[in-house]
Amino acid sequence: xxxxxxxxxxxxxxxxxxxxxxxxxxxxxxxxxxxxxxxxxxxxxxxxxxxxxxxxxxxxxxxxxxxxxxxxxxxxxxxxxxxxxxxxxxxxxxxxxxxxxxxxxxxxxxxxxxxxxxxxxxxxxxxxxxxxxxxxxxxxxxxxxxxxxxxxxxxxxxxxxxxxxxxxxxxxxxxxxxxxxxxxxxxxxxxxxxxxxxxxxxxxxxxxxxxxx
Amino acid sequence: xxxxxxxxxxxxxxxxxxxxxxxxxxxxxxxxxxxxxxxxxxxxxxxxxxxxxxxxxxxxxxxxxxxxxxxxxxxxxxxxxxxxxxxxxxxxxxxxxxxxxxxxxxxxxxxxxxxxxxxxxxxxxxxxxxxxxxxxxxxxxxxxxxxxxxxxxxxxxxxxxxxxxxxxxxxxxxxxxxxxxxxxxxxxxxxxxxxxxxxxxxxxxxxxxxxxxxxxxxxxxxxxxxxxxxxxxxxxxxxxxxxxxxxxxxxxxxxxxxxxxxxxxxxxxxxxxxxxxxxxxxxxxxxxxxxxxxxxxxxxxxxxxxxxxxxxxxxxxxxxxxxxxxxxxxxxxxxxxxxxxxxxxxxxxxxxxxxxxxxxxxxxxxxxxxxxxxxxxxxxxxxxxxxxxxxxxxxxxxxxxxxxxxxxxxxxxxxxxxxxxxxxxxxxxxxxxxxxxxxxxxxxxxxxxxxxxxxxxxxxxxxxxxxxxxxxxxxxxxxxxxxxxxxxxxxxxxxxxxxxxxxxxxxxxxxxxxxxxxxxxxxxxxxxxxxxxxxxxxxxxxxxxxxxxxxxxxxxxxxxxxxxxxxxxxxxxxxxxxxxxxxxxxxxxxxxxxxxxxxxxxxxxxxxx
Numbered sequence: 156x157x158x159x160x161x162x163x164x165x166x167x168x169x170x171x172x173x174x175x176x177x178x179x180x181x182x183x184x185x186x187x188x189x190x191x192x193x194x195x196x197x198x199x200x201x202x203x204x205x206x207x208x209x210x211x212x213x214x215x216x217x218x219x220x221x222x223x224x225x226x227x228x229x230x231x232x233x234x235x236x237x238x239x240x241x242x243x244x245x246x247x248x249x250x251x252x253x254x255x256x257x258x259x260x261x262x263x264x265x266x267x268x269x270x271x272x273x274x275x276x277x278x279x280x281x282x283x284x285x286x287x288x289x290x291x292x293x294x295x296x297x298x299x300x301x302x303x304x305x306x307x308x309x310x311x312x313x314x315x316x317x318x319x320x321x322x323x324x325x326x327x328x329x330x331x332x333x334x335x336x337x338x339x340x341x342x343x344x345x346x347x348x349x350x351x352x353x354x355x356x357x358x359x360x361x362x363x364x365x366x367x368x
Numbered sequence: 369x370x371x372x373x374x375x376x377x378x379x380x381x382x383x384x385x386x387x388x389x390x391x392x393x394x395x396x397x398x399x400x401x402x403x404x405x406x407x408x409x410x411x412x413x414x415x416x417x418x419x420x421x422x423x424x425x426x427x428x429x430x431x432x433x434x435x436x437x438x439x440x441x442x443x444x445x446x447x448x449x450x451x452x453x454x455x456x457x458x459x460x461x462x463x464x465x466x467x468x469x470x471x472x473x474x475x476x477x478x479x480x481x482x483x484x485x486x487x488x489x490x491x492x493x494x495x496x497x498x499x500x501x502x503x504x505x506x507x508x509x510x511x512x513x514x515x516x517x518x519x520x521x522x523x524x525x526x527x528x529x530x531x532x533x534x535x536x537x538x539x540x541x542x543x544x545x546x547x548x549x550x551x552x553x554x555x556x557x558x559x560x561x562x563x564x565x566x567x568x569x570x571x572x573x574x575x576x577x578x579x580x581x582x583x584x585x586x587x588x589x590x591x592x593x594x595x596x597x598x599x600x601x602x603x604x605x606x607x608x609x610x611x612x613x614x615x616x617x618x619x620x621x622x623x624x625x626x627x628x629x630x631x632x633x634x635x636x637x638x639x640x641x642x643x644x645x646x647x648x649x650x651x652x653x654x655x656x657x658x659x660x661x662x663x664x665x666x667x668x669x670x671x672x673x674x675x676x677x678x679x680x681x682x683x684x685x686x687x688x689x690x691x692x693x694x695x696x697x698x699x700x701x702x703x704x705x706x707x708x709x710x711x712x713x714x715x716x717x718x719x720x721x722x723x724x725x726x727x728x729x730x731x732x733x734x735x736x737x738x739x740x741x742x743x744x745x746x747x748x749x750x751x752x753x754x755x756x757x758x759x760x761x762x763x764x765x766x767x768x769x770x771x772x773x774x775x776x777x778x779x780x781x782x783x784x785x786x787x788x789x790x791x792x793x794x795x796x797x798x799x800x801x802x803x804x805x806x807x808x809x810x811x812x813x814x815x816x817x818x819x820x821x822x823x824x825x826x827x828x829x830x831x832x833x834x835x836x837x838x839x840x841x842x843x844x845x846x847x848x849x850x851x852x853x854x855x856x857x858x859x860x861x862x863x864x865x866x867x868x869x870x871x872x873x874x875x876x877x878x879x880x881x882x883x884x885x886x887x888x889x890x891x892x893x894x895x896x897x898x899x900x901x902x903x904x905x906x907x908x909x910x911x912x913x914x915x916x917x918x919x920x921x922x923x924x925x926x927x928x929x930x931x932x933x934x935x936x937x938x939x940x941x942x943x944x945x946x947x948x949x950x951x952x953x954x955x956x957x958x959x960x961x962x963x964x965x966x967x968x969x970x971x972x973x974x975x976x977x
Contacts, residue, residue: 160669160670163669166671167417167418168417168418168420168421169421170418170421170743171418171421171422171743171744171745171746171747172421172422172745172746172747172748173734174506174738174743174745174746175506175507175745175746175747176747178672178734200752203424203748203752204748204749204752207421207422207424207748208421208747208748209421226446227401228401230397230400230401230446231446232446233445233446234446234447234448254427255424256420257428
């Protein structure tokens, strides 16, 4: 598949997870670019996990200024007001996340996500969206689906003891090993607009696959 | 999220965490975010590079430091006002006694071994503190709650014993790669680089026993003035060539098995090529023994590569040489360590050459290291999910929420389906959590008589066996275990009216034998060479000390012939059935994906030829 080998450093650091998903998956991860918007608790967890997993880059979007309330379920935000005061959630989370894995490039993108065009989303392999309106989610999903390149789209939100996640992998092809055989599979995912239209308010759970392309 | 009452309970709770590793880091974070303010944490380990992919409280700069201490510092960075007491110690230390455990409202385990888990389980029972157990491997994980008197304890359900193999499978008739690894690690590596005084089964017994054992002593020792390359080749030829020829001479063994091929270094790596074997300069440049590597010396970079027989031979000879040239002082004291690069290289090459001989597929260094080092594969996400569940259960425990907790075992399985929920109801019949003097339950023939050797032995000894609540008479099979369940003894009782007062003054006679290693239990599959394993096991006869008291000594299973084993096996089956055990399964076909019923037909699955 890919000619590039993992470096010695990567092999040492990622040893335990390579034993779970294999060296090939690890190589693909190391080339992946992730976009995340809306830095609340669940998304912070995701950012931690994806940085530890060893992606190429993680871009954060959240221009909201940090408040004490934002601290409550977000371990990426330092509790000292002299430190967090006046900074955006994206900036603060970015600083913390950089530490988790020096091999991942973590950065901030300022601006309103819904105003960005398709060429912006084209830079990423995965887009994760949280803390925004249904209209915004639909709009971003549409932009992603229109691109030639497959950009995986996720929304996630938590409230009290409920959580929801939506997954759109568009036209998703993958191989599945069964005993000695390898079966080629395909899944066609609906857009979030279609889901909201069809289910008018019901929560819908798609399956979550490891992010591999 | 939590109610006011929950918050108050949480704030006032004193929690003990055992383990600050994969689960521990996530758990500590979740506890801190959930409002816990008094947390004690025990972990004896120090931080390693391979931890950093999931133990996110640690950094590269922390490698070598105490996990418990560094975890605490990392948490304080975002929750500075929590009390965290770290202990860089082994939870089995006597300091962590019943009184220590009694101070906590709940104990949360994030351990990685059965022995420590059992230990904590018993202490929690003794201290009457609820225990939330957990574990993860790859994408799988589970959480269980144990409250004395209300739920099963951790040991109520038998846990699978670690996998072991019959000696002769390892020494003579390997059929899987793991057999070759065990041979390479526990026999060859141990023989060459380990304690010389240790007994070693390395040499196959030929029909000519007397001569081979003497001969064996000389073979592995380096001869006077022997060149290192020559020494290496000689050992190679002996274990992969001569020993195989010797084994082949025993026709009986190979009647139903594929014959192994002897392998000689002159065939796999002719002497001419050998001169190019290894660029020692790369290794001479550094004095650091831990960075010495045969792969580096030979310019082989990728641990995922599967080496050819010739490459394996190169690695074998090079690693062998490097041990004697660069690490001579350690020879005689070495034990295999998965983080010892040279040892892993040597074991991989040796296992591969042996595998080649027996027609078993070869493996990469990466794979071999995992097998030899018993490495547990792990990712951050599973630990994060499990940590979340632990805290949910812990909060229920603290609130004494008996309706909702205590019976949930949650299995997190990849792909979301199938997902199995076990409901374990109380009423266990467990030796560990129901230890009362002289109490014996006898469900369908199994009798358990717990004896505290320090208190009850005198009372116990004065009783007549046949008058126990579940009588022990002629023909009864008795299993004797010590409190830690590390030593077991099966005894078949045969009654005799008379004993010789001089020769048998105790009025009893104990006879039988120990096994060299426990039998492989599930060995009914035929693998590779197409042989059923039942005829393969020969136990090495060992001298029995007739003065040996029950339950003491070598810790090996004593076994009297078939009757005893059958009896014990029957009992253990029955015991399983007698545990009250309801099971609620959400079953999904392994092939299908979790989709709602009304899903319009956009779900497609194609099978391409």
